[in-house]
Amino acid sequence: MKVTHSFTDDSAVIRMEGLARPVRMLHLTDTHLRFFDERDGEKFQACVEYTKRIEEHHRERGTEPDPEKPFRQSMAQAATENLDLLALTGDIIHFPSPASVEFIVEQIAELGVPAIYTSGNHDVHYTDEPVNAEIRLTRLAALQPLHNGDPDCSARDIGGIRFVSVDNSVPQLSRKQVDFVKAQLQEDQPTVLLFHWPLSLPTLRDAVIEKLGSPPMMGDPDWSSQSRTAWQVSEDTLETLEFVEAVTTAQNVVATFCGHVHFAHADAINTRAVQYVGAPGYEGGRRLVEFRPL
Numbered sequence: 001m002k003v004t005h006s007f008t009d010d011s012a013v014i015r016m017e018g019l020a021r022p023v024r025m026l027h028l029t030d031t032h033l034r035f036f037d038e039r040d041g042e043k044f045q046a047c048v049e050y051t052k053r054i055e056e057h058h059r060e061r062g063t064e065p066d067p068e069k070p071f072r073q074s075m076a077q078a079a080t081e082n083l084d085l086l087a088l089t090g091d092i093i094h095f096p097s098p099a100s101v102e103f104i105v106e107q108i109a110e111l112g113v114p115a116i117y118t119s120g121n122h123d124v125h126y127t128d129e130p131v132n133a134e135i136r137l138t139r140l141a142a143l144q145p146l147h148n149g150d151p152d153c154s155a156r157d158i159g160g161i162r163f164v165s166v167d168n169s170v171p172q173l174s175r176k177q178v179d180f181v182k183a184q185l186q187e188d189q190p191t192v193l194l195f196h197w198p199l200s201l202p203t204l205r206d207a208v209i210e211k212l213g214s215p216p217m218m219g220d221p222d223w224s225s226q227s228r229t230a231w232q233v234s235e236d237t238l239e240t241l242e243f244v245e246a247v248t249t250a251q252n253v254v255a256t257f258c259g260h261v262h263f264a265h266a267d268a269i270n271t272r273a274v275q276y277v278g279a280p281g282y283e284g285g286r287r288l289v290e291f292r293p294l
């Protein structure tokens, strides 16, 4: 299958041999919306304190303190873009509060476009608790209205393209997730993957280290154990490495879309596929993607 890519930080055109019709997708990631109320119970105070800290952070830098503004602007623009799909790839909300979940569910319903939601590290925990697989499990019920199905992994065909989402919020993958992805890839349809933590690619790695001081990505070949501990991330498991291998070598993967590192980038995975990293939605980041027949 021949595939070509052209892109900017906020757009991409992916031409694919054999595609029957154009497909338009908005990729949105890392909006870090933070609504909360009395339903957060014992977590309420942590939400108040986090909000104070982050607003102060933005005030010091002269950047927009309220992520709701760029989110609403992006959704208003989305309503004019004749979309086939809204892809939300994690850290869309900063903690799994009922108010944040409700807001996103309402916004998606108002837009009226099919949406795929996969979690980031922030979706699955409150700011005063650790982030790990156990905490994630306790938050899945709260996030269910967003995933609207299996939160671990899902697949949907739109316009002849298979969109596969994988929750790598913690970020190691389970055997179930890897087996699911490999089964999807074996069906030999053109496939796009959606997840939060990027794959570590040689052309992305230096830029991430320059911005964050470490390479918090999947399958990174040289991420120190000290930095992993700071990020609350274990060594990559065999399952995670198997996933990276499957995605980077499959003949039918045309693109992956992710976020997490908070800047826009696009990197060749191989001669067909490109990994698109989205700029953070809290800064107005978004990428309009057009899949077109070649």
Ligand SMILES: [Fe+2]
Pocket: 030, 032, 090, 091, 120, 122, 260, 261, 262
């Ligand atoms: Fe983020």
Ligand SMILES: [Fe+2]
Pocket: 090, 091, 120, 121, 122, 196, 259, 260, 261
């Ligand atoms: Fe993240």
